[in-house]
Amino acid sequence: MSEQLQQLILDTLDKSSTIKDTRTITIPGSDQPASTHDAQITILGALNSLQSRDMIKYETHEISSHVLTAEGSQIVLNGSHEAIVWGALPEKGTGSPLPIPSLKKAVGDETAKIGQSRAFKSGWITKEGDGLVKAVSSITDTTQNDLREVDSTGALAAGEKLLADYRKRKLIAQKKGQWFTVHKGTNFSTSTAKPETDLTAEMLASGSWKTANFKKYNFEAEGIPPNGGAFHPLLKVREEIINIFLEMGFAEMPTSSFVESGFWCFDALFVPQQHPARDLQDTFYLSDPVQSLPPPKAYYDRVAKVHEHGGYGSLGYRVPWSDSESRKLLLRTHTTATSATMLYRLAARCRGESVEGLGDGEFKHSAGKGDGDGFRPAKLFSVDRVFRNETMDATHLAEFHQVEGVVADKNLTLADLIGFMRVFFSKMGINEVRFKPAYNPYTEPSLEIFAFHPQLKKWVEVGNSGMFRPEMLESMGFPKDVRVHGWGLSLERPTMIRYGISNIRTLVGHKVPLDVVENSPAVMF
Numbered sequence: 001m002s003e004q005l006q007q008l009i010l011d012t013l014d015k016s017s018t019i020k021d022t023r024t025i026t027i028p029g030s031d032q033p034a035s036t037h038d039a040q041i042t043i044l045g046a047l048n049s050l051q052s053r054d055m056i057k058y059e060t061h062e063i064s065s066h067v068l069t070a071e072g073s074q075i076v077l078n079g080s081h082e083a084i085v086w087g088a089l090p091e092k093g094t095g096s097p098l099p100i101p102s103l104k105k106a107v108g109d110e111t112a113k114i115g116q117s118r119a120f121k122s123g124w125i126t127k128e129g130d131g132l133v134k135a136v137s138s139i140t141d142t143t144q145n146d147l148r149e150v151d152s153t154g155a156l157a158a159g160e161k162l163l164a165d166y167r168k169r170k171l172i173a174q175k176k177g178q179w180f181t182v183h184k185g186t187n188f189s190t191s192t193a194k195p196e197t198d199l200t201a202e203m204l205a206s207g208s209w210k211t212a213n214f215k216k217y218n219f220e221a222e223g224i225p226p227n228g229g230a231f232h233p234l235l236k237v238r239e240e241i242i243n244i245f246l247e248m249g250f251a252e253m254p255t256s257s258f259v260e261s262g263f264w265c266f267d268a269l270f271v272p273q274q275h276p277a278r279d280l281q282d283t284f285y286l287s288d289p290v291q292s293l294p295p296p297k298a299y300y301d302r303v304a305k306v307h308e309h310g311g312y313g314s315l316g317y318r319v320p321w322s323d324s325e326s327r328k329l330l331l332r333t334h335t336t337a338t339s340a341t342m343l344y345r346l347a348a349r350c351r352g353e354s355v356e357g358l359g360d361g362e363f364k365h366s367a368g369k370g371d372g373d374g375f376r377p378a379k380l381f382s383v384d385r386v387f388r389n390e391t392m393d394a395t396h397l398a399e400f401h402q403v404e405g406v407v408a409d410k411n412l413t414l415a416d417l418i419g420f421m422r423v424f425f426s427k428m429g430i431n432e433v434r435f436k437p438a439y440n441p442y443t444e445p446s447l448e449i450f451a452f453h454p455q456l457k458k459w460v461e462v463g464n465s466g467m468f469r470p471e472m473l474e475s476m477g478f479p480k481d482v483r484v485h486g487w488g489l490s491l492e493r494p495t496m497i498r499y500g501i502s503n504i505r506t507l508v509g510h511k512v513p514l515d516v517v518e519n520s521p522a523v524m525f
């Protein structure tokens with residue numbers, strides 16, 4: 001039926017180019033024009049299908065139309081209450097008048113009540129003795145006729161006043177209706193067959209391409225928006241932090257070695273070989289290869305000595321040194337492993353020693369004026385990945401990023417560290433910072449850094465810092481008056497705070513929702 005209807009619409013348009021009012025269409029299979037609400041809905045379906053292929057265009061006209069209520073439909077079927085009452089009564093003078101209780105029995109209480117009063121008003125019936133009789137010999141049931149008209153046309157020629165009356169009697173109800181004006185579209189044709197969109201090998205082989213109806217190219221079409229790349233929030237915050245370091249005169253450390261030895265990750269930092277952080281529960285060790293290459297011999301010996309026996313004013317740990325512990329390979333637990341390597345290289349360079357693998361690049365920006373002992377101040381940073389054998393939860397992963405920095409200069413004090421931290425954090429938009437004494441095996445004093453979180457309205461830990469110990473620096477060969485302070489921060493925490501992310505899995509791992517990445521603003525303060 002819908003195809004026939006579409007065909008009818010196209011044929012009509014072919015003849016007259018416009019269909020002014022779709023209520024004039026006679027839907028195939030029906031015998032009268034489509035004046036009802038339902039018929040227009042059917043037509044709308046056909047119009048939408050044709051319009052989607054640009055075969056036609058249409059405009060919508062809103063009208064208010066009427067439909068019958070259940071009671072109204074009853075009247076169309078059986079006649080009005082008054083007509084039923086009239087029909088149940090004997091004609092005047094021909095039989096015995098019908099008493100009211102019998103009328104009620106015959107037509108029902110409701111019809112008897114409503115019908116009687118209306119039939120009296122119209123002069124159709126009259127009282128005789130105890131009963132009722134017809135007053136006229138024939139009637140016209142205008143209510144039934146009017147409702148029939150409403151049923152088939154949705155309106156009443158007699159006018160709004162009468163419609164309002166029927167509405168009040170709840171025989172009809174108002175309904176918003178539509179009808180349409182239809183024009184030819186850009187792809188108008190009287191064939192409802194879908195136009196071809198592609199020239200196929202089959203068409204060429206069969207020759208059907210000669211007569212096929214091809215869809216026109218739409219050069220105005222906007223096309224599908226290309227999928228652009230998007231920076232991950234961690235990358236954006238990382239970029240911002242790198243820029244802060246660079247504008248403060250720092251040089252970036254080479255942190256590409258995820259695998260380190262126990263020596264560089266712990267021993268060089270004067271972390272005791274029995275320290276719990278070195279346990280299997282906290283650190284991932286490599287099973288193959290099991291051992292690192294040996295570190296520089298003279299330096300290794302100095303480190304082993306300060307651990308076992310002390311030196312540089314220290315008592316040492318007084319525990320036998322283990323070479324195998326030192327040579328274990330592990331996934332670095334902090335980027336301070338790289339800081340240690342770089343500080344060692346800096347110290348070696350000061351003394352003019354040639355160190356294997358040592359380039360000048362990392363120190364080039366930080367070269368200051370030496371004062372005769374070969375020492376040059378240095379400011380170094382890195383932002384890279386570290387690994388810890390953590391129980392994973394909403395805020396902890398087994399791998400995360402550390403932001404690390406070290407400053408080496410003569411006569412630095414704790415006040416320099418605190419002052420530097422305030423400047424650094426203020427550049428990240430964090431103006432309220434507090435410091436709390438802490439403990440690290442490699443720094444003394446050590447300070448935890450807290451920042452006031454404006455949304456959470458509480459102080460949160462944002463980093464750890466301190467002045468590196470003489471056991472570490474003097475083993476490396478720095479002059480005694482060189483001080484080095486350093487600090488480590490997480491990259492994930494400030495990123496989560498900034499982008500309002502509460503579960504770390506939204507940020508890292510295989511469950512990262514791509515729309516979060518795509519929709520995170522480039523800059524957020």
Ligand SMILES: N[C@@H](Cc1ccccc1)C(=O)O
Pocket residue numbers: 333334335336404440443464465466485486487488489
């Ligand atoms: N390595 C420390 C951070 C730190 C670096 C340098 C000096 C002091 C502390 C950490 O992982 O938390």
